[in-house]
Amino acid sequence: MRKQWKKIAIGTMIVPALALAGCSSGNNGNNGNASASPSGSSVVSETGFPLTEKPVTLKMFTRIAPANGPFKDMPVFQDYEKMTNVHVDFTEAPTDGFQEKKNLLFASNELPDALYRSGLTQLEATRYGASGQLIPLEDLIDKYAPNLKKLMDEYPEIRSGITTPEGHIYAIPGIVTLGAARTDKKWINQAWLKKLGLQMPETTDDLYNVLVAFRDKDPNGNGKQDEIPMTARAGTPGQGLPIVNLMSGSFGLDQQLGYNINIADDKVEIWMGSDRNKEMLQYLNKLYKEKLLDPQLFSQTEAQYLAKQGSGATGVFFDQTNNNFLPIQDQYTGMAPPAGPHGDRLQAQASPIARDFGAFAITNVDKYPELTMRWIDYFYSDEGSTMLRFGREGENYELRDGVPYYTDKFLSVEGAQGKITPYAGGGAPHLIDDHVASFINPPQVQEAQEKLDPYMPKVRYAAPMFDEATAQKVNELRNDIDKYYEEQSTKFIAGALSFDKWDEFQKTLKKMNIDELQKIYQDAYDTMKK
Template sequence: MQRQWRRTAMSLMIIAALALGGCSSGNNDNKAAAPSEGTEAGDQTVSKEGFPIVQEPVKLKMFTRIAPVNGPFKEMPVFQDYEKMSNVQMEFIEAPTDGFPEKKNLLFASNELPDIMYRSNITPLEAVRYGAGGQLIPLEDLIKDYAPNLNKLMEEYPEIRASITTPEGHIYTIPGIVTLDSARTDKRWINTAWLEKLNLKVPETLDELYDVLVAFRDQDPNGNGQKDEIPLTSRVVGLPIVAAFSGSFGLDLQFGYNINITDDKVELWMGSERNKEMLMYLNKLYAENLLDHEVFSQTEAQYLAKQGSGNTGLFFDQTNNNFLPISDQYTGIAPLEGPHGDRLQSQGAPVPRDQGAFAITSINKYPEVSMRWIDYFFSDEGSTLLRFGREGEHYELVDGIPTYKPEFSTAETQPKLTPYAGGGAPHLISEYVGSYINPPQVQEAQKALNPYMPKIRYAAPMFDEATAQKVNMLRNDIDKYYEEQSTKFIAGSLSFDKWEEFQSTLKKMNIEELQQIYQDAYDKMAK
């Protein structure tokens, strides 16, 4: 891979120069710029609190992902108003979501860097590689001196610092931070209108759920005389149907992976008997047409359409935005108790949710200004501006909480207003700014999950580059194999008589070595 990268580096540089000619030239001889200990930016003082950040305007170039639903960043009120407040003028270099990783990689390969990487999903391996190579600068001292809001959050939630600090003690990227529990979990939305019509109670166990799904399939709850109801469905990407049911079998999802941590011991559970039991249960649902047969093939648009159709018995989503017109038909329920008494809410993201959302490059002449600039969005005030725009024009305070005016609360208008729509923007998502994604119905759904949430959700650890490359190599094979075989087990195209062969193959793929790497990472974090 390294030899191939070297062979193509020159062509990448040429392509990048043509495609991204608006970026700053990388005249930094590939060395990291040490954070300034003082408060001078050029010939002017950088304010450590209040606004403006600098007295004379500072211009910076920002490379950012832009989602298909978004409008131009320069037209968003948050960036228009914040430029006036801060005296920092941003030139936005926008790259579409489709093909974004390739464009991001071209920037680094060509060394044609902007000042700031924003909403860029810089992976832990990329952070270590580009940080050690001098293209991203270390941020830990800048955070200490120029990011009081971020510092406070890192003190309150130690898992944030642990998730972004390299083994060498450096921080190269800043994540999005989500302190609102309901913004980190998928709810279990069940069709209570159908339950009431069929005189059924909300299921509490997997056995009760099976009976409910059979009734949804057979008893015509939509009343049209046809067997067209969808008892249970789920998204496709990443095998989320497994994540939705794993907690009922005592299987957690720590480190963003199929990992249990019990008594300080890390277990990768893909080859475990508990996982076999879960896949057998899902196979039973699939074989009896209780689990949507399009669950491994449908598009996101098709899945969302099923939510809004009112013709689905049970599905999973963070909020109720996609089925608002029929939201009174659904209720969020607790995790189901499994055969061994397990009832864990294993689905869910950690507090540092959107990793690699912000970074400062070594060409940036104003790192202190840049850190002050981003830190504002980790306050409720800054997050409100980012998510809601201008008070009175775009939102109003309802019971003291920012709430979109009706004309800006639609799926069409909101993404033009804020970079938060489309995901991955580095900012604080707290209860104060969560009215759109955390309305009363979602709050009630979260209350059903809260008793079963883990005390801490560990984010993916930071590895040194050699270890990260090893993890990537192991996981590329193991994850692909696990997903392919699990899909076959569930769909019935692979017999469970092949389970020992499945376990043996995982061992041959060195799953035990991968488990030890995660164990070592946990041991370092636990010190």
């Protein structure tokens, strides 16, 4: 297992569609072998449904998003209970305060059988695995999770990204093989381009000139200067600035190993203090100062940002799908990353295939770990993912050429999706591939993704798993460095901090031991390469 972790965590970013027919445990009938759990009190079938002849209740802790209704009312869990003979008693914790409740579970050792959509960090998985509160999953996956195992065999970067140096897997991720579900598209107002006689911007200079025209030439024709040339999400404190991630590729700045890292000639560089980063921040400062970048960039809520997408008054914005501007979708089209001052044209902002780390884990109090692993594995098949994301055929969705689509009647009810699926709100442990992506990957989104595909990194190195001591050190260093970088970047972009202070900024990063952090990532990369 240790050798497996050392393999290169490489993934091509243009991924072929998966063919999981025959892989799902849903079509085998109840004629498989059986295995007793360690307690000896239940028998789990290795294949087919139900998963167990004797009804079993599992307790799971989960995050419930604002968009969700109670999990017990979701058709996926109601219908899956009938299929499996497994009832799940969910303890639902709201997003606000969720982390504190999760911490308390482990601190008090009052654990559920499993954690579902619980966003375990790598440090948490390693720490609680080393303490014995989370159990190793690698053997259970090999024997009881054929869907998940198939994906891990097909995409080795999944396994390397979730396996500790000691060879253990303590948490499994959400898996996204669909490239379009791992990127924010660059949407531009093509109606405004046409009205003003402008060409699609190919460089950052072109983009600047287009944004100036959007600001000054009244493309919405109302006689007011109320257009928003470009906007982006405000982001979450401590998670980085979305606008930086979205524009970094035009300045040759990648995001390898799950961080602000370039890799060239096997050398790892954390680029936060680099000249290229300074150039990017200067460019963004120019846009912000000239009111080409949304003045509310750092303060707007998610609801405000989404409303701007649907308003038709925005020139350029960034999002994974077209869901939020469907009524005016013809007004927008996707564009390629603009080439920067050195000719760089990289789509750096792209999530890995193992997109949602720590989406599911099993604790040491679970009497039926084999059954629990079989229970979750179904959602890594097309059939299980369809059930989780779309609900009931006829009631919530219909099949067209074998592909599920929400019915128009279902979509006409505001907020209906969040009530039937834990996918709404993000982070659910399941597979997202082209088969289940009709809602997030319609033709317009596919076309926008095709604009990005030529510029996606050919090699994507997964975030490494560290041993607990190293993970703790990385966490300590990054907490300080990331907070400082985010604060200073915001000031540089907004003009609250002069670029005359750049040398001081670099020196502070040095004092915060960014070189030590870079060496840790270099060592991890070197280990992967062996």
